[in-house]
Amino acid sequence: MGEILRNYDVLGAFWMTIYLTFFSAIGALVLGTVLAIMRVSPIAVLRNVGAFYVNTVRNTPLTLILVFLSLGVWTILAIDVTSAESQTYITDTAIRYAIIGLAVYHAAFVCEALRSGVNTVPLGQAEAARAIGLTFIQSLTQVIMPQAFRGAIAPLGSVLIALTKNTTVASVISVSEASGLMKEVMENETASIGVFLIFAAGFVILTLPTGMLFTWMSQRLAVKR
Amino acid sequence: MSAQNVLFDAPGPKARLRHLILTVVGGLFIAAIFGAVVWKFNQAEQLAGALWRPLATADIWTEYVIPGVISTLKAAVVSIVLAMTFGIVFGMGRLSQNRAIRWFCGVVVEFFRAVPVLLMMYFTFYYYASKDLFGVENNSFAAVVTGLTLYNGAVIAELVRSGVFGLPTGQREAGLAVGLTRSQSLRSIELPQALTAMLPALVSQLVVILKDSALGTAITYPELLEQAKNVGTAYGNVIPAYILCALIFIALNYGLTVIAGRIERRINKRGKTAGGTMTNAMPGVPLGTGVMPSTGLGGTNVQNLDPKG
Numbered sequence: 001m002g003e004i005l006r007n008y009d010v011l012g013a014f015w016m017t018i019y020l021t022f023f024s025a026i027g028a029l030v031l032g033t034v035l036a037i038m039r040v041s042p043i044a045v046l047r048n049v050g051a052f053y054v055n056t057v058r059n060t061p062l063t064l065i066l067v068f069l070s071l072g073v074w075t076i077l078a079i080d081v082t083s084a085e086s087q088t089y090i091t092d093t094a095i096r097y098a099i100i101g102l103a104v105y106h107a108a109f110v111c112e113a114l115r116s117g118v119n120t121v122p123l124g125q126a127e128a129a130r131a132i133g134l135t136f137i138q139s140l141t142q143v144i145m146p147q148a149f150r151g152a153i154a155p156l157g158s159v160l161i162a163l164t165k166n167t168t169v170a171s172v173i174s175v176s177e178a179s180g181l182m183k184e185v186m187e188n189e190t191a192s193i194g195v196f197l198i199f200a201a202g203f204v205i206l207t208l209p210t211g212m213l214f215t216w217m218s219q220r221l222a223v224k225r
Numbered sequence: 226m227s228a229q230n231v232l233f234d235a236p237g238p239k240a241r242l243r244h245l246i247l248t249v250v251g252g253l254f255i256a257a258i259f260g261a262v263v264w265k266f267n268q269a270e271q272l273a274g275a276l277w278r279p280l281a282t283a284d285i286w287t288e289y290v291i292p293g294v295i296s297t298l299k300a301a302v303v304s305i306v307l308a309m310t311f312g313i314v315f316g317m318g319r320l321s322q323n324r325a326i327r328w329f330c331g332v333v334v335e336f337f338r339a340v341p342v343l344l345m346m347y348f349t350f351y352y353y354a355s356k357d358l359f360g361v362e363n364n365s366f367a368a369v370v371t372g373l374t375l376y377n378g379a380v381i382a383e384l385v386r387s388g389v390f391g392l393p394t395g396q397r398e399a400g401l402a403v404g405l406t407r408s409q410s411l412r413s414i415e416l417p418q419a420l421t422a423m424l425p426a427l428v429s430q431l432v433v434i435l436k437d438s439a440l441g442t443a444i445t446y447p448e449l450l451e452q453a454k455n456v457g458t459a460y461g462n463v464i465p466a467y468i469l470c471a472l473i474f475i476a477l478n479y480g481l482t483v484i485a486g487r488i489e490r491r492i493n494k495r496g497k498t499a500g501g502t503m504t505n506a507m508p509g510v511p512l513g514t515g516v517m518p519s520t521g522l523g524g525t526n527v528q529n530l531d532p533k534g
Binding site for chain 2: 042044045055056062064071072079135144171172187193199203207
Protein backbone atom coordinates (compact mmCIF):
# COMPACT_ATOMS: atom_id res chain seq x y z
CA MET A 1 0.00 0.00 0.00
CA GLY A 2 2.86 2.34 0.88
CA GLU A 3 4.44 1.32 -2.40
CA ILE A 4 1.47 2.72 -4.31
CA LEU A 5 1.67 6.01 -2.45
CA ARG A 6 5.39 6.17 -3.30
CA ASN A 7 5.13 5.17 -6.96
CA TYR A 8 2.03 7.14 -7.90
CA ASP A 9 1.17 10.77 -7.35
CA VAL A 10 -1.98 10.12 -5.31
CA LEU A 11 -1.91 13.53 -3.66
CA GLY A 12 -1.46 15.23 -7.04
CA ALA A 13 -4.49 13.38 -8.38
CA PHE A 14 -6.60 14.46 -5.44
CA TRP A 15 -5.29 17.98 -5.90
CA MET A 16 -6.72 17.86 -9.43
CA THR A 17 -10.05 16.67 -7.95
CA ILE A 18 -10.08 19.68 -5.63
CA TYR A 19 -9.04 22.02 -8.47
CA LEU A 20 -11.88 20.80 -10.69
CA THR A 21 -14.35 21.04 -7.80
CA PHE A 22 -13.31 24.56 -6.88
CA PHE A 23 -13.56 26.15 -10.31
CA SER A 24 -16.64 24.28 -11.48
CA ALA A 25 -18.38 25.09 -8.18
CA ILE A 26 -17.82 28.80 -8.79
CA GLY A 27 -19.08 28.47 -12.37
CA ALA A 28 -22.11 26.47 -11.29
CA LEU A 29 -22.96 28.95 -8.52
CA VAL A 30 -22.85 31.94 -10.86
CA LEU A 31 -24.78 30.29 -13.69
CA GLY A 32 -27.22 28.66 -11.28
CA THR A 33 -28.02 31.98 -9.58
CA VAL A 34 -28.66 33.61 -12.95
CA LEU A 35 -30.96 30.72 -13.88
CA ALA A 36 -32.81 30.92 -10.56
CA ILE A 37 -33.42 34.64 -11.05
CA MET A 38 -34.61 33.98 -14.59
CA ARG A 39 -37.05 31.38 -13.28
CA VAL A 40 -38.76 33.80 -10.90
CA SER A 41 -38.63 36.87 -13.16
CA PRO A 42 -41.72 38.57 -14.65
CA ILE A 43 -40.46 37.99 -18.21
CA ALA A 44 -42.13 34.86 -19.59
CA VAL A 45 -39.39 34.22 -22.17
CA LEU A 46 -36.69 34.10 -19.51
CA ARG A 47 -38.83 31.92 -17.22
CA ASN A 48 -39.37 29.39 -20.00
CA VAL A 49 -35.73 29.36 -21.05
CA GLY A 50 -34.70 28.77 -17.44
CA ALA A 51 -37.17 25.93 -17.03
CA PHE A 52 -36.11 24.41 -20.34
CA TYR A 53 -32.44 24.54 -19.34
CA VAL A 54 -33.04 22.87 -16.00
CA ASN A 55 -35.29 20.14 -17.38
CA THR A 56 -32.94 19.35 -20.25
CA VAL A 57 -29.67 19.42 -18.39
CA ARG A 58 -30.67 17.50 -15.32
CA ASN A 59 -32.14 14.69 -17.41
CA THR A 60 -28.94 14.33 -19.44
CA PRO A 61 -26.14 12.15 -18.08
CA LEU A 62 -23.05 14.13 -17.05
CA THR A 63 -20.92 11.58 -18.88
CA LEU A 64 -22.73 12.45 -22.10
CA ILE A 65 -22.17 16.18 -21.57
CA LEU A 66 -18.44 15.74 -20.98
CA VAL A 67 -17.94 13.32 -23.88
CA PHE A 68 -19.91 15.64 -26.14
CA LEU A 69 -17.78 18.62 -25.13
CA SER A 70 -14.58 16.69 -25.71
CA LEU A 71 -15.39 14.79 -28.91
CA GLY A 72 -18.02 17.07 -30.38
CA VAL A 73 -17.27 20.64 -29.39
CA TRP A 74 -13.50 20.41 -29.19
CA THR A 75 -12.62 17.86 -31.88
CA ILE A 76 -15.35 18.46 -34.47
CA LEU A 77 -16.44 22.06 -33.94
CA ALA A 78 -12.80 22.96 -33.17
CA ILE A 79 -13.64 25.47 -30.45
CA ASP A 80 -10.47 26.05 -28.46
CA VAL A 81 -10.52 27.11 -24.84
CA THR A 82 -6.75 27.29 -24.51
CA SER A 83 -4.08 28.67 -26.76
CA ALA A 84 -3.09 26.03 -29.32
CA GLU A 85 0.59 26.95 -29.09
CA SER A 86 0.96 26.10 -25.43
CA GLN A 87 3.02 23.05 -24.43
CA THR A 88 0.28 21.52 -22.35
CA TYR A 89 -2.48 22.25 -24.88
CA ILE A 90 -4.17 18.83 -24.75
CA THR A 91 -4.17 18.42 -20.96
CA ASP A 92 -5.27 22.01 -20.36
CA THR A 93 -8.09 21.82 -22.85
CA ALA A 94 -9.39 18.59 -21.29
CA ILE A 95 -9.27 20.18 -17.83
CA ARG A 96 -11.07 23.33 -18.96
CA TYR A 97 -13.74 21.41 -20.80
CA ALA A 98 -14.21 19.25 -17.71
CA ILE A 99 -14.72 22.41 -15.63
CA ILE A 100 -17.15 23.85 -18.18
CA GLY A 101 -19.13 20.61 -18.37
CA LEU A 102 -19.30 20.20 -14.60
CA ALA A 103 -20.36 23.83 -14.15
CA VAL A 104 -23.03 23.66 -16.86
CA TYR A 105 -24.43 20.42 -15.44
CA HIS A 106 -24.48 21.42 -11.78
CA ALA A 107 -25.86 24.90 -12.49
CA ALA A 108 -29.24 23.23 -13.03
CA PHE A 109 -29.07 21.75 -9.53
CA VAL A 110 -27.85 25.00 -7.98
CA CYS A 111 -30.83 26.70 -9.61
CA GLU A 112 -33.23 24.15 -8.11
CA ALA A 113 -31.52 24.39 -4.72
CA LEU A 114 -31.98 28.17 -4.76
CA ARG A 115 -35.60 27.75 -5.76
CA SER A 116 -36.07 25.42 -2.80
CA GLY A 117 -34.47 28.23 -0.77
CA VAL A 118 -37.00 30.69 -2.18
CA ASN A 119 -39.56 28.12 -1.04
CA THR A 120 -38.54 28.66 2.59
CA VAL A 121 -39.20 32.41 2.43
CA PRO A 122 -42.68 33.09 3.79
CA LEU A 123 -45.19 34.78 1.49
CA GLY A 124 -45.49 37.69 3.92
CA GLN A 125 -41.90 38.72 3.23
CA ALA A 126 -42.62 39.28 -0.45
CA GLU A 127 -45.92 40.97 0.33
CA ALA A 128 -44.24 43.27 2.82
CA ALA A 129 -41.54 44.12 0.29
CA ARG A 130 -44.18 45.02 -2.22
CA ALA A 131 -46.23 46.91 0.33
CA ILE A 132 -43.36 49.30 1.05
CA GLY A 133 -43.07 49.91 -2.67
CA LEU A 134 -39.95 47.93 -3.60
CA THR A 135 -39.66 47.01 -7.26
CA PHE A 136 -39.15 43.42 -8.36
CA ILE A 137 -35.36 43.81 -8.55
CA GLN A 138 -35.21 45.56 -5.18
CA SER A 139 -37.37 43.01 -3.38
CA LEU A 140 -35.40 40.21 -5.01
CA THR A 141 -31.94 41.50 -4.12
CA GLN A 142 -32.74 42.93 -0.70
CA VAL A 143 -35.47 40.73 0.72
CA ILE A 144 -35.96 37.43 -1.08
CA MET A 145 -32.52 36.31 -2.32
CA PRO A 146 -30.58 36.90 0.93
CA GLN A 147 -33.10 34.75 2.79
CA ALA A 148 -33.26 32.23 -0.03
CA PHE A 149 -29.47 31.74 0.01
CA ARG A 150 -29.51 31.17 3.75
CA GLY A 151 -32.40 28.74 3.42
CA ALA A 152 -30.67 26.93 0.56
CA ILE A 153 -27.38 26.23 2.34
CA ALA A 154 -28.15 22.58 3.08
CA PRO A 155 -29.19 21.69 -0.49
CA LEU A 156 -26.31 23.76 -1.90
CA GLY A 157 -24.02 21.69 0.32
CA SER A 158 -25.31 18.45 -1.13
CA VAL A 159 -24.86 19.86 -4.64
CA LEU A 160 -21.23 20.63 -3.74
CA ILE A 161 -20.71 17.12 -2.37
CA ALA A 162 -22.23 15.60 -5.49
CA LEU A 163 -20.01 17.89 -7.58
CA THR A 164 -16.91 16.68 -5.73
CA LYS A 165 -17.84 13.08 -6.44
CA ASN A 166 -18.83 13.84 -10.03
CA THR A 167 -15.38 15.23 -10.86
CA THR A 168 -14.46 11.54 -11.26
CA VAL A 169 -16.41 11.56 -14.52
CA ALA A 170 -13.69 13.84 -15.93
CA SER A 171 -11.51 10.73 -16.14
CA VAL A 172 -13.72 9.70 -19.08
CA ILE A 173 -12.24 12.59 -21.08
CA SER A 174 -8.77 11.70 -19.73
CA VAL A 175 -8.29 14.29 -17.04
CA SER A 176 -5.97 12.59 -14.57
CA GLU A 177 -7.83 13.13 -11.32
CA ALA A 178 -8.25 10.61 -8.49
CA SER A 179 -10.45 8.01 -10.21
CA GLY A 180 -8.32 8.15 -13.35
CA LEU A 181 -5.21 7.46 -11.30
CA MET A 182 -6.94 4.60 -9.48
CA LYS A 183 -7.81 3.09 -12.85
CA GLU A 184 -4.17 3.40 -13.91
CA VAL A 185 -2.94 1.78 -10.70
CA MET A 186 -5.37 -1.08 -11.15
CA GLU A 187 -4.33 -1.62 -14.75
CA ASN A 188 -0.63 -1.73 -13.84
CA GLU A 189 -0.71 -3.41 -10.45
CA THR A 190 -3.54 -5.35 -8.88
CA ALA A 191 -7.14 -4.48 -8.27
CA SER A 192 -6.82 -5.03 -4.56
CA ILE A 193 -9.33 -3.84 -2.00
CA GLY A 194 -6.49 -1.90 -0.35
CA VAL A 195 -5.98 0.30 -3.41
CA PHE A 196 -9.72 0.96 -3.63
CA LEU A 197 -9.87 1.85 0.05
CA ILE A 198 -7.04 4.41 -0.30
CA PHE A 199 -8.91 6.27 -3.02
CA ALA A 200 -12.32 5.81 -1.41
CA ALA A 201 -10.88 7.21 1.83
CA GLY A 202 -9.71 10.26 -0.12
CA PHE A 203 -13.28 11.00 -1.14
CA VAL A 204 -14.61 10.35 2.35
CA ILE A 205 -12.03 12.84 3.65
CA LEU A 206 -13.13 15.39 1.05
CA THR A 207 -16.88 15.01 1.38
CA LEU A 208 -17.42 14.28 5.08
CA PRO A 209 -16.10 17.62 6.43
CA THR A 210 -17.94 19.46 3.63
CA GLY A 211 -21.17 17.80 4.71
CA MET A 212 -20.59 18.61 8.37
CA LEU A 213 -19.60 22.21 7.58
CA PHE A 214 -22.73 22.79 5.54
CA THR A 215 -24.98 21.15 8.14
CA TRP A 216 -23.47 23.40 10.79
CA MET A 217 -23.74 26.46 8.57
CA SER A 218 -27.32 25.71 7.60
CA GLN A 219 -28.29 25.65 11.27
CA ARG A 220 -26.14 28.63 12.17
CA LEU A 221 -27.25 30.84 9.29
CA ALA A 222 -30.87 29.76 8.97
CA VAL A 223 -33.29 32.63 9.34
CA LYS A 224 -34.96 31.98 12.68
CA ARG A 225 -38.70 32.15 12.29
CA MET B 226 -49.99 30.75 -4.78
CA SER B 227 -47.21 30.97 -7.29
CA ALA B 228 -44.07 32.99 -6.77
CA GLN B 229 -44.84 35.21 -9.71
CA ASN B 230 -48.00 36.61 -8.19
CA VAL B 231 -46.26 37.72 -5.02
CA LEU B 232 -42.86 38.80 -6.23
CA PHE B 233 -44.14 41.50 -8.52
CA ASP B 234 -47.29 43.54 -9.04
CA ALA B 235 -49.68 43.17 -11.89
CA PRO B 236 -47.81 45.31 -14.41
CA GLY B 237 -49.11 48.76 -15.27
CA PRO B 238 -48.63 50.41 -18.68
CA LYS B 239 -45.02 51.43 -17.99
CA ALA B 240 -44.06 48.03 -16.59
CA ARG B 241 -45.80 46.31 -19.50
CA LEU B 242 -43.70 48.32 -21.92
CA ARG B 243 -40.55 47.48 -19.96
CA HIS B 244 -41.47 43.80 -19.93
CA LEU B 245 -42.11 43.92 -23.65
CA ILE B 246 -38.70 45.47 -24.26
CA LEU B 247 -37.02 42.91 -22.00
CA THR B 248 -38.92 40.11 -23.71
CA VAL B 249 -37.67 41.27 -27.09
CA VAL B 250 -34.11 41.72 -25.78
CA GLY B 251 -34.21 38.33 -24.08
CA GLY B 252 -35.69 36.73 -27.17
CA LEU B 253 -33.02 38.27 -29.37
CA PHE B 254 -30.32 37.09 -26.99
CA ILE B 255 -31.63 33.52 -27.08
CA ALA B 256 -31.94 33.74 -30.86
CA ALA B 257 -28.37 35.01 -31.06
CA ILE B 258 -27.08 32.03 -29.06
CA PHE B 259 -29.09 29.66 -31.24
CA GLY B 260 -27.80 31.42 -34.35
CA ALA B 261 -24.21 31.16 -33.16
CA VAL B 262 -24.65 27.42 -32.59
CA VAL B 263 -26.13 26.93 -36.06
CA TRP B 264 -23.40 29.09 -37.60
CA LYS B 265 -20.67 27.12 -35.86
CA PHE B 266 -22.30 23.81 -36.86
CA ASN B 267 -22.51 25.00 -40.43
CA GLN B 268 -18.92 26.19 -40.42
CA ALA B 269 -17.78 22.76 -39.23
CA GLU B 270 -20.03 21.22 -41.91
CA GLN B 271 -22.15 19.46 -39.33
CA LEU B 272 -25.46 20.39 -40.92
CA ALA B 273 -24.82 18.35 -44.06
CA GLY B 274 -27.68 15.97 -44.70
CA ALA B 275 -25.25 13.09 -45.18
CA LEU B 276 -24.42 13.21 -41.48
CA TRP B 277 -28.02 13.21 -40.28
CA ARG B 278 -29.56 10.86 -42.83
CA PRO B 279 -28.02 7.67 -41.38
CA LEU B 280 -30.02 8.31 -38.17
CA ALA B 281 -33.19 7.55 -40.13
CA THR B 282 -31.92 4.22 -41.48
CA ALA B 283 -33.05 0.97 -39.89
CA ASP B 284 -29.48 -0.25 -39.42
CA ILE B 285 -28.56 2.38 -36.86
CA TRP B 286 -31.59 1.58 -34.79
CA THR B 287 -31.41 -2.22 -34.95
CA GLU B 288 -27.62 -2.45 -34.66
CA TYR B 289 -26.88 0.31 -32.17
CA VAL B 290 -29.65 2.39 -30.65
CA ILE B 291 -32.15 -0.27 -29.61
CA PRO B 292 -29.51 -2.67 -28.22
CA GLY B 293 -28.06 0.35 -26.39
CA VAL B 294 -31.40 1.28 -24.85
CA ILE B 295 -31.95 -2.35 -23.88
CA SER B 296 -28.53 -2.59 -22.19
CA THR B 297 -29.19 0.66 -20.34
CA LEU B 298 -32.61 -0.50 -19.15
CA LYS B 299 -31.26 -3.94 -18.24
CA ALA B 300 -28.59 -2.44 -16.00
CA ALA B 301 -31.12 0.01 -14.51
CA VAL B 302 -33.79 -2.60 -13.75
CA VAL B 303 -31.39 -5.13 -12.23
CA SER B 304 -29.80 -2.34 -10.19
CA ILE B 305 -33.07 -0.98 -8.84
CA VAL B 306 -34.19 -4.45 -7.75
CA LEU B 307 -30.88 -5.13 -5.99
CA ALA B 308 -30.69 -1.59 -4.59
CA MET B 309 -34.21 -1.95 -3.13
CA THR B 310 -33.14 -5.14 -1.36
CA PHE B 311 -29.92 -3.53 -0.13
CA GLY B 312 -31.82 -0.41 0.92
CA ILE B 313 -34.54 -2.19 2.86
CA VAL B 314 -32.06 -4.47 4.65
CA PHE B 315 -29.72 -1.65 5.64
CA GLY B 316 -32.50 0.86 6.23
CA MET B 317 -34.10 -1.53 8.70
CA GLY B 318 -30.66 -2.25 10.12
CA ARG B 319 -30.29 1.44 10.89
CA LEU B 320 -33.59 1.30 12.78
CA SER B 321 -32.58 -1.79 14.72
CA GLN B 322 -32.67 -1.81 18.51
CA ASN B 323 -29.28 -3.48 18.58
CA ARG B 324 -26.65 -0.77 18.77
CA ALA B 325 -23.95 -2.81 16.99
CA ILE B 326 -26.21 -3.53 14.00
CA ARG B 327 -27.31 0.11 13.88
CA TRP B 328 -23.73 1.31 13.92
CA PHE B 329 -22.54 -1.20 11.32
CA CYS B 330 -25.38 -0.38 8.90
CA GLY B 331 -24.78 3.33 9.46
CA VAL B 332 -21.11 3.03 8.50
CA VAL B 333 -21.89 0.96 5.40
CA VAL B 334 -24.59 3.37 4.21
CA GLU B 335 -22.51 6.50 4.84
CA PHE B 336 -19.48 4.96 3.13
CA PHE B 337 -21.29 4.05 -0.06
CA ARG B 338 -22.93 7.45 -0.23
CA ALA B 339 -19.57 9.19 0.06
CA VAL B 340 -17.70 7.19 -2.58
CA PRO B 341 -18.22 8.16 -6.24
CA VAL B 342 -20.10 5.60 -8.34
CA LEU B 343 -17.43 5.64 -11.03
CA LEU B 344 -14.74 4.75 -8.48
CA MET B 345 -16.76 1.68 -7.48
CA MET B 346 -17.30 0.75 -11.13
CA TYR B 347 -13.59 0.98 -11.96
CA PHE B 348 -12.67 -1.04 -8.90
CA THR B 349 -15.24 -3.80 -9.34
CA PHE B 350 -14.47 -3.97 -13.07
CA TYR B 351 -10.78 -4.72 -12.50
CA TYR B 352 -11.45 -6.79 -9.39
CA TYR B 353 -13.98 -9.07 -11.09
CA ALA B 354 -11.65 -9.36 -14.08
CA SER B 355 -8.69 -10.38 -11.95
CA LYS B 356 -10.76 -13.00 -10.14
CA ASP B 357 -12.73 -13.90 -13.30
CA LEU B 358 -15.96 -13.97 -11.32
CA PHE B 359 -18.54 -13.36 -14.05
CA GLY B 360 -16.72 -14.32 -17.24
CA VAL B 361 -15.29 -11.87 -19.74
CA GLU B 362 -18.52 -10.98 -21.50
CA ASN B 363 -20.49 -10.19 -18.32
CA ASN B 364 -17.72 -8.39 -16.52
CA SER B 365 -18.63 -4.81 -17.40
CA PHE B 366 -22.34 -5.46 -16.79
CA ALA B 367 -21.58 -6.86 -13.33
CA ALA B 368 -19.38 -3.87 -12.51
CA VAL B 369 -22.02 -1.34 -13.65
CA VAL B 370 -24.72 -3.09 -11.62
CA THR B 371 -22.50 -3.32 -8.53
CA GLY B 372 -21.63 0.37 -8.62
CA LEU B 373 -25.24 1.45 -9.18
CA THR B 374 -26.58 -0.96 -6.54
CA LEU B 375 -24.22 0.08 -3.77
CA TYR B 376 -24.69 3.83 -4.21
CA ASN B 377 -28.43 3.78 -4.83
CA GLY B 378 -28.97 1.10 -2.20
CA ALA B 379 -27.39 3.44 0.33
CA VAL B 380 -29.65 6.29 -0.82
CA ILE B 381 -32.73 4.03 -0.59
CA ALA B 382 -31.65 2.94 2.92
CA GLU B 383 -31.73 6.60 3.91
CA LEU B 384 -35.17 6.96 2.31
CA VAL B 385 -36.46 3.97 4.31
CA ARG B 386 -35.08 5.40 7.51
CA SER B 387 -36.41 8.89 7.00
CA GLY B 388 -39.74 7.48 5.77
CA VAL B 389 -40.19 5.62 9.04
CA PHE B 390 -39.06 8.69 11.01
CA GLY B 391 -41.56 10.78 9.08
CA LEU B 392 -44.51 8.76 10.35
CA PRO B 393 -46.36 10.10 13.36
CA THR B 394 -45.30 8.27 16.54
CA GLY B 395 -48.91 7.23 17.09
CA GLN B 396 -48.50 4.63 14.36
CA ARG B 397 -45.93 2.68 16.34
CA GLU B 398 -47.72 3.27 19.63
CA ALA B 399 -50.90 1.82 18.17
CA GLY B 400 -48.96 -1.24 17.05
CA LEU B 401 -47.47 -1.68 20.51
CA ALA B 402 -50.88 -1.12 22.08
CA VAL B 403 -52.44 -4.05 20.21
CA GLY B 404 -49.61 -6.25 21.43
CA LEU B 405 -47.12 -6.24 18.57
CA THR B 406 -43.42 -6.20 19.38
CA ARG B 407 -41.25 -3.30 18.21
CA SER B 408 -39.93 -5.24 15.23
CA GLN B 409 -43.40 -6.55 14.32
CA SER B 410 -44.78 -3.04 14.35
CA LEU B 411 -41.84 -1.90 12.24
CA ARG B 412 -42.37 -4.64 9.68
CA SER B 413 -46.16 -4.69 9.42
CA ILE B 414 -47.18 -1.11 10.20
CA GLU B 415 -44.36 1.37 9.69
CA LEU B 416 -42.40 -0.12 6.79
CA PRO B 417 -45.40 -0.56 4.43
CA GLN B 418 -46.35 3.07 4.97
CA ALA B 419 -42.78 4.22 4.55
CA LEU B 420 -42.50 2.27 1.29
CA THR B 421 -45.71 3.80 -0.06
CA ALA B 422 -44.49 7.26 0.88
CA MET B 423 -41.15 6.47 -0.78
CA LEU B 424 -42.67 5.53 -4.11
CA PRO B 425 -42.32 8.95 -5.82
CA ALA B 426 -38.76 9.30 -4.51
CA LEU B 427 -38.02 5.79 -5.70
CA VAL B 428 -39.20 6.54 -9.23
CA SER B 429 -37.04 9.68 -9.28
CA GLN B 430 -34.17 7.52 -8.09
CA LEU B 431 -34.67 5.53 -11.30
CA VAL B 432 -33.76 8.70 -13.20
CA VAL B 433 -30.51 8.82 -11.26
CA ILE B 434 -29.81 5.15 -12.03
CA LEU B 435 -30.59 5.58 -15.74
CA LYS B 436 -28.28 8.59 -15.91
CA ASP B 437 -25.52 6.88 -13.97
CA SER B 438 -25.68 3.85 -16.23
CA ALA B 439 -24.00 6.10 -18.82
CA LEU B 440 -20.88 5.83 -16.65
CA GLY B 441 -20.70 2.28 -17.98
CA THR B 442 -19.12 3.73 -21.08
CA ALA B 443 -15.95 4.23 -19.02
CA ILE B 444 -15.65 0.46 -18.57
CA THR B 445 -16.92 -0.43 -22.08
CA TYR B 446 -20.40 -1.58 -21.08
CA PRO B 447 -22.35 -1.31 -24.36
CA GLU B 448 -25.08 1.00 -23.05
CA LEU B 449 -26.71 3.81 -25.00
CA LEU B 450 -23.86 6.34 -24.76
CA GLU B 451 -21.28 3.74 -25.74
CA GLN B 452 -23.45 2.78 -28.71
CA ALA B 453 -23.82 6.43 -29.73
CA LYS B 454 -20.04 6.61 -29.67
CA ASN B 455 -19.93 3.56 -31.94
CA VAL B 456 -22.42 5.14 -34.35
CA GLY B 457 -20.25 8.26 -34.44
CA THR B 458 -17.19 6.18 -35.28
CA ALA B 459 -18.90 3.98 -37.86
CA TYR B 460 -20.71 6.72 -39.76
CA GLY B 461 -18.45 9.67 -39.01
CA ASN B 462 -21.37 11.62 -37.54
CA VAL B 463 -20.29 12.12 -33.93
CA ILE B 464 -22.42 15.18 -33.22
CA PRO B 465 -25.73 13.90 -34.64
CA ALA B 466 -25.22 10.56 -32.85
CA TYR B 467 -24.72 12.26 -29.48
CA ILE B 468 -27.66 14.56 -29.99
CA LEU B 469 -29.89 11.56 -30.70
CA CYS B 470 -28.52 9.83 -27.60
CA ALA B 471 -29.19 12.90 -25.45
CA LEU B 472 -32.76 13.16 -26.76
CA ILE B 473 -33.46 9.51 -25.85
CA PHE B 474 -32.03 9.96 -22.35
CA ILE B 475 -34.01 13.16 -21.80
CA ALA B 476 -37.24 11.58 -23.03
CA LEU B 477 -36.82 8.52 -20.78
CA ASN B 478 -35.88 10.53 -17.70
CA TYR B 479 -38.45 13.26 -18.22
CA GLY B 480 -41.11 10.54 -18.57
CA LEU B 481 -40.03 9.04 -15.25
CA THR B 482 -40.12 12.46 -13.56
CA VAL B 483 -43.69 12.98 -14.76
CA ILE B 484 -44.69 9.52 -13.50
CA ALA B 485 -43.13 10.28 -10.10
CA GLY B 486 -45.20 13.47 -9.86
CA ARG B 487 -48.41 11.60 -10.77
CA ILE B 488 -47.79 8.90 -8.16
CA GLU B 489 -47.12 11.54 -5.54
CA ARG B 490 -50.37 13.37 -6.25
CA ARG B 491 -52.29 10.12 -6.25
CA ILE B 492 -50.90 8.96 -2.91
CA ASN B 493 -51.52 12.36 -1.38
CA LYS B 494 -55.11 12.39 -2.62
CA ARG B 495 -55.90 8.97 -1.28
CA GLY B 496 -54.06 9.54 2.00
CA LYS B 497 -52.34 6.15 1.95
CA THR B 498 -49.78 7.04 4.60
CA ALA B 499 -50.03 8.73 7.93
CA GLY B 500 -47.05 10.91 7.06
CA GLY B 501 -46.62 12.82 3.83
CA THR B 502 -45.16 11.46 0.64
CA MET B 503 -41.47 11.87 0.09
CA THR B 504 -39.96 13.36 -2.98
CA ASN B 505 -36.36 12.84 -3.77
CA ALA B 506 -35.68 16.46 -2.99
CA MET B 507 -32.06 16.27 -1.94
CA PRO B 508 -30.41 12.97 -1.16
CA GLY B 509 -27.56 13.73 1.17
CA VAL B 510 -29.68 16.07 3.19
CA PRO B 511 -31.73 14.48 5.97
CA LEU B 512 -35.20 14.21 4.53
CA GLY B 513 -36.89 14.87 7.83
CA THR B 514 -40.61 14.51 7.53
CA GLY B 515 -40.36 14.06 3.81
CA VAL B 516 -42.34 17.01 2.61
CA MET B 517 -40.44 20.23 2.16
CA PRO B 518 -42.06 23.33 3.58
CA SER B 519 -44.45 24.48 0.90
CA THR B 520 -45.80 27.45 2.75
CA GLY B 521 -43.12 29.65 1.24
CA LEU B 522 -42.95 31.49 -2.01
CA GLY B 523 -42.44 28.64 -4.44
CA GLY B 524 -45.61 26.83 -3.53
CA THR B 525 -44.63 23.50 -5.05
CA ASN B 526 -41.87 21.17 -4.03
CA VAL B 527 -38.70 21.03 -6.02
CA GLN B 528 -38.47 17.48 -7.19
CA ASN B 529 -35.87 15.04 -8.38
CA LEU B 530 -32.91 16.95 -7.22
CA ASP B 531 -30.20 14.35 -7.11
CA PRO B 532 -27.26 15.76 -9.04
CA LYS B 533 -25.59 12.38 -9.50
CA GLY B 534 -23.74 11.76 -12.77
